[in-house]
Amino acid sequence: MLEQYQQKDRFLQKVNPSLKLGAVLVIIIMMIPVFNPWTPLLLFGCTVIMIIALGGVSFRFLGLLLLPFLLFAFSFVWIQVVFPDERGNTILFTIGSLPVSLENVSTGVSLGMRALVFGSWSLLFVLTTEPSRFMLSLIQQCKLPPRFGYGMMAAYRFLPLFRDELRQIRTAHRIRGLGEKRGIGQLKRYFIPLMAGAIRKAERTAVAMESKGFDGSRNRTFYHRIHWNRYDAYFAGLLLLLLTTIWFVSSPWSA
Amino acid sequence: MRQNHTLNLREIVVMAFISAVFGVLYLVWIFLGQLVTGILGPVGGGLMAGFWIMAPIVCALIIQKPGVALFAELIAAGTEIMVGSVNAGSVLILGFTQGLGAELVFAMFRYRSFKLPVLMLAGMAGTAASFLTEFALYGYSQFAAGVVWFMLGTMLLSGLLLAGWGSHYLTWALEKTGVLHNFAIGRSNRQTKQERGAS
Incomplete structure (x- = not known):
């Protein structure tokens, strides 16, 4: 949008x-x-x-x-x-x-x-x-450490996946007959599996980043350069x- | 237990993922918060404030290293901006001060204690910091002193309950699933269990 x-x-x-x-x-x-x-x-x-x-x-x-x-x-x-x-x-x-x-x-x-x-x-x-x-731009102009910058970017790219996962969790709950109640009390039922999934994905992503040679060092080249x-x-x-x-x-x- | 005090890539990425999920939840919460604030005034908004301090406390409890609380809140703020917060500017400033508030409490305990009372204190420090920031940003000095004090009270209470107890509850529930075994929280948990088993 x-x-x-x-x-x-x-x-x-x-x-x-x-x-x-x-x-x-x-x-x-x-x-x-x-x-x-x-x-x-x-x-x-x-x-x-x-x-x-x-x-x-x-x-x-x-x-x-x-x-x-x-x-x-x-x-x-x-x-x-x-x-x-x-x-x-x-x-x-x-x-x-x-x-x-x-x-x-x-x-x-x-x-x-x-x-x-x-x-x-x-x-x-x-x-x-x-x-x-x-x-x-934050990495190139504001000297944000690339570890943080790319970590955030990876997390951002995963966000749509979390939405799918939430739908999946909801469906799984329905199959097991837990109903579709919504409310503050039900928050934990969605939050814990979602977070557990997020942490597992994050660990795998980090391993993948490291295995591709991303060590987060500062003197790296960029495919896209943001210039003044x-x-x-x-x-x-x-x-x-x-x-x-x-x-x-x-x-x-x-x- | 001796451990390295700088963050490694794995911890940063996990922190980013957790904070990003919180960032999206914050956005939903902002929308709710604005509705509640519009109807009940800033006092009602105060009760919701603690939720915004959850990302730094959850991450600090999991990773238990210096700087985690501050960075986690900044990442959550950054995610809010990237997803499209209608409040990007104040979100960034608030993210910084809230994270700093929580971080200071953890620093006070030299990053050694992450028990419930410390987390509650960090939550209160976070909401207190966000109160001070909002006081300056939105001109609360123009309101009657009673209202402002009452607002501070609701925000502190919210920090204690939502940010402190809420994060503690959710993070330990998460620990039981086993995904946190590789992190400080899982390690310390296993260690205490072993000690108990030995004695």
Whole structure:
């Protein structure tokens, strides 16, 4: 489902995954001291436009992914209204005996929008980055030890197999007349065989990797090389531009 | 018992597989968590928090070497991102701090004790670390102090029960199947059995 976007030949897909991830972290850290609603709102708008225009993601699909986030964001608004640190003075209206003040709604919206900004930037990364390119970039640019990188990649490639295995376990349980009850109590019945299978597969994979000469040493050659390119420079420039614009536009409110 | 303290490839791959499975479970849990948080507020979300500390504790209990808890949580976070978490950025930061929290407790016991109380403490340290991170990331300073303290309380409880006791229970159930005989947990188990048999 995500592959069709991750493999598109658009601007964001060509940017180095490590740089993109770095940008996500920078955005998150920049948002920490912001408590007005306009800055995150503006940033969220810009991000959505970037994902659609530069990443080629359809608006409907993006909206669908952000939908659960809206609920999460809304929780910040109501909890801020009901349990604020200090209640504001400008009363908008009252629900029962509960006064709803402008200040609290605005802080709540700000925190909710902040969660949405985090979500949208995460989507910007996830929707435009192929997992294997991400891992190779971590190994080649961020100096992640290849043992960990390839170990993770192997585990990632096995995930679809686990889904089949889960189905198999369920069928096996049904044949033995254990029924198809679902719930927290039944978790162990699936978890233990699944994990036992995963550990056996992992041991075999490790033996296979070692027998093929993979010793996890650093000075190795790569079939796919991830290079820095001009798109990375454009992206870094765009990010700087975005941050300074938002900084200037929203500074009158951030007092 | 003398053993090498650096991780070998077999342990790394096993750790990656376990954490990857947890990473997928975490994703399902995030979805649940967001629903619960949306309805009950961050307090309800606090009760779910312990689940996210299970991968580091399960892996640390199995492999019993320095760094395992931290790397396991980072791998789980990495898997979440590769599978397509809608929360990639915060997941990565949280993965790091949660893993670090659990790791510190194991380091405090010099990676020698992996008994239930230590695991519970590690679980609580993990949720405490994730509380501090979320406090900064999502601006909890703007909420009433009572709510925030209550949230910390539910998160610690969740760390104690879900992350500590839950991981202990599941890992020892897994040990009984015999797949862990080649790992530290299986070795130490056999050793205690032999000692008991000798005396």
